[in-house]
Amino acid sequence: MLLALHKSTIVENPPKIVITGSKSESNRLLLLQALYPELQILNVSNSDDSEVMQKALKSTSNLIDISHAGTAMRFLTAFFATQEGREITITGSDRMKERPIQVLVEALNALGADISYLETEGCPPLKINGKLLSKEHVSLKANVSSQYISALLLIAPKLKNGLELTLEGEITSVPYINMTLDLLDQIGVKTSFENNKINISPLETLNAHQQPLTVESDWSSASYFYSIVALSPVGTEITLSSYKKDSLQGDSVLSEIYTDFGVETKFGENAITLLKKAECQLKTITCELKNAPDIAQTIAVTSFGLGIGCFLTGLHTLKIKETDRLVALKTELEKLGAQVSITENSLSLEPNQLFSSEAKAQSNKGLGEVIATYHDHRMAMAFAPLGLKTNLQIEDAMVVSKSYPTFWDDLKTVGFKITK
Known part of the structure; x- marks a missing residue:
């Protein structure tokens, strides 16, 4: 129009x-809610991106199309990599198929994930075979999009041994990383961010007295x-x-x-x-x-x-x-x-x-x-x-x-x- x-x-x-509500906060909390269904969220964004996230997280289909939603592509790639026994193809718009995701895929595969490219090397669409990820050490270049980093941090509490993430070089978009860590802290996850190293402890279930989080x-x-x-x-x-x-x-x-x-x-x-x-x-x-x-x-x-x-x-x-x-x-x-x-x-x-x-x-x-x-x-x-x-x-x-x-x-x- x-x-x-x-x-x-x-x-x-x-x-x-x-x-x-903030799309950035909403999409992080929606992924955490998928991992911890007892989590309640208020003032969720009504943006297309957040609706795409909600729809994909609730879907039982083995084909997920996120259209133009870049945050959803990154966060959902990490999420589905941890869903043991589920085989997913995740795709998007023509522009999304040109947007790089190799940094995240390599990091997830280093943790034990099974993700492969279906068309262009390094870009969506992806084939994801969900697995139990048992490794806990991974490194990333620090100047990449913070969404790659946040995607890993968000799934970390559900990994068997948590996560130790080393960031190499000067870090980009620190506030977005801190946003993710703060939201994890609010649901009871123990985190630390010292120098270029982030540690996330595992968390099986939420505290019974966890309060709803408002975006x-x-x-x-x-x-x-x-x-x-x-x-x-x-x-x-x-x-x-x-x-x-x-x-x-x-x-x-x-x-x-x-x-x-x-x-x-x-x-x-x-x-x-x-x-x-x-x-x-x-x-x-x-x-x-x-x-x-x-x-x-x-x-x-x-x-x-x-x-x-x-x-x-x-x-x-x-x-x-x-x-x-x-x-x-x-x-x-x-x-x-x-x-x-x-x-x-x-x-x-x-x-x-x-x-x-x-x-x-x-x-x-x-x-x-x-x-x-x-x-x-x-x-x-x-x-x-x-x-x-x-x-x-x-x-x-x-x-x-x-x-x-x-x-x-x-x-x-x-x-x-x-x-x-």
């Missing part, structure tokens, strides 16, 4: 936006509202729930990063209020995002909308997402007149004056440029805030359901004019 965003203004005193709302989804407030006049406020100051999510660093854009975060009881306190005074924003790469697209588009530059690093994992996000960002921003350069690990955006005056913004006639999304939910949502500056069209707009199904409705609630 192609949606048109007509140049908009945020309404005064918009209602509080309730954002679905915090998704900070990645909040990023688009940070962008909206940053692109709005001083004094604009939007309140989001349910959030907490001591979040497990790496993307909560938004509250610090967006102070450079003039946005203040006020923490309340299970909610945050975003306030545009001042205009951005910087000519270029510099961010190291190796611990929060999913917010890179949002930051780049915010910078472009404000006419300032940005230099973003720590982005090497973006090349193996739903699309090559660095190439996609460069292509779509340049459609709008930006000057962008990328490397394997970084993105640089030059300052611009494209939206420096109301007259220039109003001169955009018709429905505006068409932004391609490349089957990537974050491309659609990251570019949407530019609807405050110019007319814009978003291609394949319903791709947002992968992580945030009510996104377009919520944008209308705060004042965006959107038509099909």
Whole structure:
């Protein structure tokens, strides 16, 4: 579906936006619930990815199709490798069949799993013969996607001898690893993370007094509202729930990063209020995002909308997402007149004056440029805030359901004019 965003203004005193539970937390807890059925979870994400996880974990079929859900592919590969006596084929979309999974497969096979490739070596689809995994020592390169690491950590308590995982080199996305470890701690698993070594003790059953775990709302989804407030006049406020100051999510660093854009975060009881306190005074924003790469697209588009530059690093994992996000960002921003350069690990955006005056913004006639999304939910949502500056069209707009199904409705609630 192609949606048109007509140049908009945020309404005064918009209602509080309730954002679905974190996809990252939900998918971890759903896998733990499959291993420990007595675990209760509240505020599970209603994203496509989490629905795919739930459906796959409950399925009795020997063919599992996870479509575009990369987290599900990694977590489910580890889960089914431990399901003794079950033979599973796990596959996905054409793009998923291009996304590497060899690092995880080799680690699981080193622990005693039986996983093989059915098409391209190193990529899905996979054939998995579930086994009792008895080995407990494995090593991984530390700069790989944290989802490979988390997949191993999540199944570790059910391994006969637990797991000792050694990470080689500089570690990427530490907050996501810590999120996994914290959730394991919350269900009673003994864990340790010292230097580059992680130890997970086995846990047969949960404590009889285990309390239900509530999933915090998704900070990645909040990023688009940070962008909206940053692109709005001083004094604009939007309140989001349910959030907490001591979040497990790496993307909560938004509250610090967006102070450079003039946005203040006020923490309340299970909610945050975003306030545009001042205009951005910087000519270029510099961010190291190796611990929060999913917010890179949002930051780049915010910078472009404000006419300032940005230099973003720590982005090497973006090349193996739903699309090559660095190439996609460069292509779509340049459609709008930006000057962008990328490397394997970084993105640089030059300052611009494209939206420096109301007259220039109003001169955009018709429905505006068409932004391609490349089957990537974050491309659609990251570019949407530019609807405050110019007319814009978003291609394949319903791709947002992968992580945030009510996104377009919520944008209308705060004042965006959107038509099909």
